[in-house]
Amino acid sequence: MPPKHKCTKPKYCIICYNFYYNQSHKAEIKKRKQLDRKKNPVKYKQQWKRWYNKNKTAVLEKRKKVWKKKGKQLYKHWASYYAEYRKTHKTEARIYNQKYRKAHKKELQIKQRMYGIKNRKKINRRLVLKRKNDPIFNLICRLRSNLRNRVKNDTIGKIRYLPFTMKQLYKSLEQKFKPGMSWKNMKKWHIDHIIPLKYRLSNGTYYWNQEDLLNPKSKTFKTAWGLDNLQPLWAKQNLKKGNKLEISLTMSAKK
DSSP, rough: OOEEEEEEEETTTTHHHHHHHHTTTTHHHHHHHHHHHHHHHHHHHHHHHHHHTTHHHHHHHHHHHHHHHHHHHHHHHHHHHHHHHHHHHHHHHHHHHHHHHHHHHHEEEEEEEEHHTTTTHHHHHHHHHHHOOOOOHHHHHHHHHHHIIIOOOOOSSSSSGGSHHHHHHHHHHTTTOOOOOOTGGGGGEEEEEOOOOOOOOOTSSSSOOOOOOOOOOEEEHHTTTGGEEEEEEEEHHHHEEEESSSOOOOSSSOO
């Protein structure tokens, strides 16, 4: 295609010369630009920002038209591209995400809240299905609610303070299952503390130090929430038990 301007002497015209030269030397020009971009990335970023600010409305309109025509194809393409990139560049992606979250913490929190308000029903359906199909996720939800309700401290309402992983808890509870228990009927049984958190001795004092239970680094917290002190118990038995011991233990002093 010839240049758009009208030219009487194309041999002596600079515009025509540049046009025909660029068409005949495309590969060479491309390599030069790639090398220059690697050497001077800041320069090209500034140029791109200036151009984008000048032509912002036109660029956005073009994008909208393209997404209307080929939205599904583009979404699949970029989703597969980013999935492959994350596999090959795990450390880079993790560092970038950490930096981005720190820099845009408030913006992300506002977006998450707005999304949760708009799509509350959708989120609840997804969570219900995940709890049914994924027993480890169900355990996580249960432990979070236990930590919030029983300990009643926002700083401890996180599972990372517990002295075990979810896989370890999964195995230990499965070993302690009573006849009839399974991961499919999780609604019928609770995760019980063998020695309750608010169990009182005969003299009226607490078995566990209540102040230490609020400190996730303390030994009492780790032993109270340890695997040896947790068991699966039927819901009716757990409600009857309350803050009492299932078996009468002889304890002369506090732990």
